[in-house]
Amino acid sequence: MSVCRPARCLFSRAAPTTLPKPSPSPLPFSSSAARHHHNRPRSFHTSTPRPARHRRPHYPSIKADDLKLLNQAAQATAPVYKKSELSLLQQQYTPDQLAAIEAAEAVIDRKDLYIQGSLRTDPWRLPYEDDLAEVDPVTDIPDKLSPESIKGKKTFREANALERDEAIARIANENMAKLYPDGVPEGQLSEKDQQRLEEHMEAALMQASMDPRAVYTGPNQKALDTLADPRHSRIYADLPRIENRMMRQTRRLASDEEEDPRQKRLLKYLDWDKDKLKQIRTKTLVVHGVTNQTRMGKIQSMYFLTIAGNGNGLLGVGEGKSVEPEEGKKQSVMAAIRNLRPVPRYENRTIFGDLEKKVGATKVQLFSRPPGFGLRVQHLIFEMARAAGLHDLAARTPRSRNKMNVIKATWEALCNQKLPDEIARARGKKLVDVRKVYYGGSVH
DSSP states (O other): OOSHHHHHHHHHHOOOOOOOOOOOOOOOSSHHHHHHHHHSOOOSOSSOOOOOOOOOOSSOOOOHHHHHHHHHHHHHHSOOOOHHHHHHHHHHSOHHHHHHHHHHHHHSOHHHHHHHOOOOOSTTSOSSOOOSOSOOTTTSOOOOOOGGGSOSOOOOEEOOHHHHHHHHHHHHHHHHHHHOTTOOOOSSOOHHHHHHHHHHHHHHHHHHHHOGGGTEEOSOHHHHHGGGOGGGSSSOOOOOOOOOHHHHHHOOOGGGSOOOHHHHHHHHHHTOOHHHHHTOEEEEEEEEEEEEEETTEEEEEEEEEEEEEOSSSEEEEEEEEESSHHHHHHHHHHHHHHTOEEOOOBTTTBOSSOEEEEETTEEEEEEEOOTTOOEESOHHHHHHHHHHTOOSEEEEOOSOOOHHHHHHHHHHHHHTOOOHHHHHHHHTOOOOOHHHHHSTTOOO
16 A cells, blocks of 8 residues: 555545634724734634525526437437438329428427427317328318310210119119128128118118219210219319217207207197297397395395287287296296287288277377378387387377386287277177278278
């Protein structure tokens, strides 16, 4: 063992120890105290000061070795095309497409693909892996072909009955071959499989009978096949629907709409269909809140008053009340349609004479008017007259104008009119001239 080793280690490993820094000395009380303090510096701290702690960075720094690992992983994930692979690509793509591929490969960094790239997991991703190099008949539009692509004669003639039957049989077999690539199942089938087979056969025959190749024939088979080729059509065929779980959940057909049980009972009560119900116009005229005092406290709810009419002699009024506003409105609409009553109309435009009806403290007076007079009434009576199909009318409300009472009084007055033939029958007379006898001879 060499003697120099400990010395070399001692000199090389020697490090200056951290000593306390001398603090500024206070003012000396005496010369001897000053000399003593100068000879022996003293600190007021009992422990040595610790160096300042470095703040940790928010993001760890990436070392050069890690970068090399990332580059290697990126090269393995997206390697550079080899010569053999480029030769294969030249067989599938044109030179312009290859140039575009190489430009894209040069622009996109492989390391970014490895770090940021990930497979799509959203519902709108493709249900299969595709490099989009070939045309998909479901999602891609077929290329438009011109008549120059058809070789030979392009003449057609209408097929006779025998040729039509042969063409239908041939096209139906082609359609069945598409549905059953492995052949039509034979032998004893289950009831479900037999029903599916019959449905497929019926669909194949129906499609074959509608195919233009079964209607026309010609000497050139290639030209005949273009009749059913969408690439030779001016209008592309409709793209088929892609059936998946997301499409079934988002698509909602008119036949799949939820039917309101209240509406179903109303249609059964009126013996109507939905088309006739759609002709009824409804409008909510009165909406306000009501409060019911119970032992449980005050129960607040909404009140609705709605009118309904077809604009051709039918008018109804309905009320509804519920804690939920939508429920109360539906109740009033259904009640108004259920309470539709006929409104007699003179010449399908006005009422028979003057009417007066009193409900509570509200009195409503209605007056017939000549053609072209219009509806000169307040807004509530205007809506009711328009729903009933009245075009010439005047009205007054000399007393209380409570909205609910005005609507009810107008409805009762319009539906309970005294007709001239009823008055004549009650008097035992014949109805001769309505205008001259019952309207004072005024002929409009």
